[in-house]
Amino acid sequence: MQPPIAPLTPPSSRSADERKLSRLFRALDGQSRQTLLDFAEFLAARSGDIETTTETPTELTSQDLGIPKPSILEQSVREPRPAQESVIAAIKRLRRTYPMLDASSLLNHTSSLMAAHVLKGRAAKAVIDDLEALFAAHFDKYRGNLQ
Secondary structure: OOOOOOOOOOHHHOOHHHHHHHHHHHHOOHHHHHHHHHHHHHHHHHHOOOOOOOOOOOOOOHHHHOOOOOOHHHOOOOOOOOOOOOHHHHHHHHHHHOOOOOHHHHHHHHHHHHHHHHOOOOOHHHHHHHHHHHHHHHHHHHHHHHO
16 A cells, blocks of 8 residues: 655645545555546646646647648648557647647547546547547548648
């Protein structure tokens, strides 16, 4: 069993929700803790409240770059899928692969897939497969709009 984690702030200054989350976190095993941290990072990054450790590329359009359509933005730069990849890492990889896609148009479906993995226990491999298909479909739509 893991030793308890000392609170970062005095209990009196933390809200009831923070105390509950801390208590639940301490009750989890190592893998479950990592899953909870991954999901919390995903939610925080989605809401824009904190910066994540990996910077999301700036979205550029052909107009921003002064490039006539069709442009180099039609091309995605594929990164190989690692053998062991978390759902969060896959989302970050896909955002790097498709920086031209509007993140807000992907947010709802991406969030649903992430929740299916974290909250419902859906296998990471299946969720990543769906994420890759989702990003590819949005990319195909994007390329169609450029032509």
